[in-house]
Amino acid sequence: MSHQTPPSCLSVDPLPRGPLLLQSAATQPVSSACSFSFLRWVLVPSTFLSQRPSGNPKALLQVSSESGVPETYLKFCPKSEEPEGPPVLPLPLFPGAAMALSDVDVQKQIKHMMAFIEQEANEKAEEIDAKAEEEFNIEKGRLVQTQRLKIMEYYEKKEKQIEQQKKIQMSTMRNQARLKVLRARNDLISELLNDAKLRLSRIVTxxxxxxxxxxxxxxxxxxxxxxxxxxxxxxxxxxxxxxxxxxxxxxxxxxxxxxxxxxxxxxxxxxxxxxxxxxxxxxxxxxxxxxxxxxxxxxxxxxxxxxxxxxxxxxxxxxxxxxx
Known part of the structure; x- marks a missing residue:
């Protein structure tokens, strides 16, 4: 008998081997590819039903009119008390429902979902890394520019101080040289005056x-x-x-x-x-x-x-x- 692969949106629980049924849970709308509001299905073993005592059938699942599932597709179980947990729905009763899966198919689905989750996680991690790298570059550029301005300001101040010290030294050297020249000139004039005084003594003669x-x-x-x-x-x-x-x-x-x-x-x-x-x-x-x-x-x-x-x-x- 051929088995149909369940849609990728099914969440699968690895359970014991054997004919499996789908267990319904809270409904969530799916894409428009499905003709009804899809129910989240969980695989359960068929022995769950065989252990139930016979009796009047009971509806395994009450489907609202919004779901669009025909009542003829519902499986009625024998008369017995309702087991704990949500009602179940056999797989092969309506087209589009998932058939029983082998372990290999289940593992493939699990690997496919794991790969999808891993891809999403990698993309999210890459996005976070890119954003962090961008923020890091912006902050690094700001810090580098700030430190560069501080360094430029420091060396400009140093350059001004050196230039000022250079001017002071040049002025001091010029003043010292001027004083030396003036001192030499005064010494020369003093020598001339002394020479003139010596010549005055000749007038008395x-x-x-x-x-x-x-x-x-x-x-x-x-x-x-x-x-x-x-x-x-x-x-x-x-x-x-x-x-x-x-x-x-x-x-x-x-x-x-x-x-x-x-x-x-x-x-x-x-x-x-x-x-x-x-x-x-x-x-x-x-x-x-x-x-x-x-x-x-x-x-x-x-x-x-x-x-x-x-x-x-x-x-x-x-x-x-x-x-x-």
Whole structure:
């Protein structure tokens, strides 16, 4: 006798060998390929029915009008008490119902269902893996970009710090070099002034020239003070020359200022003998002093003529182009 293979939607329980029946359970609608609402069938052994005592037949399964199963296909069992569990329906009573299956067919169906379940599980696992991989790549890209920005910011800050330190070092080196240049220039000017002081000592060796210089220095001191009584101090060796200079300066002072003046030469307090020369003129109370020594005149002249001296020695200064 030929056996029909049950549809793949049947759930099969591996039970003892022999003619099998289908046991109905809760109904679930199936695809449109079936002509009625399919019942989930479970295979049960036919000995289940043979053990039932004879009696009036009872309906094995009450099928609702929605199922569409003809009543002639229902199997009635002998008169007996209803066994525990759901009613059963023989396999071969209506077309489309599953026939008795061999162990090989059952195993094939089980393997087919297992393969289908495994395929579904693999597809779901692949979908989860793909989604996880995508989320991982997105998160990894975000973290990499964040760390990259932090690293770039860190090295930009480092670069700015290095550049700032470089500028500070360059400025320090420039300042040090400028100070060295200024120090060297000042040393050179000091040497020139010392050389000029040495040359002033040669002026004293010429009495005629020195006498004329003392006359001018005394007269200038008198005109600067404009006092009725003045005191003149000089070196010990210049007393005679200073007295002669005073005698010549008084008439010139009177003619210029129209004032009379009394000049006293201080013989108690005198200038140091090692000074270059010249005089110091004081007021009568010695609160006002005009220093007309050769050293003071040289210092005054060097301060007034320092720009010209620097320009003559080192050239024009680019930073002083707006100064005369």
């Amino acid at each position: 010429d009495p005629k020239f020195y006498q004329g210089l003392l006359d001018k220095l005394v007269l200038q001191g008198l005109l600067r003070l404009l006092e009725p009584v003045v005191i003149v101090r000089c070196r010990p060796q210049d007393h005679l020359l200073v007295e002669a200079a005073v005698q010549r300066a008084i008439p010139q002072y009177t003619s210029v200022s129209h004032r009379c003046v009394e000049v006293q030469i201080d013989k108690e307090v005198q200038l140091a003998a090692d000074t270059t020369g010249g005089v110091e003129v004081y007021s009568s109370d010695q609160r006002i002093m005009v220093s007309n020594t050769l050293e003071s005149r040289l210092d005054l002249l060097s301060q007034q003529k320092m720009p010209e001296i620097r320009k003559a020695l080192f050239g024009a200064n680019a930073n002083r182009k707006f100064f005369v």
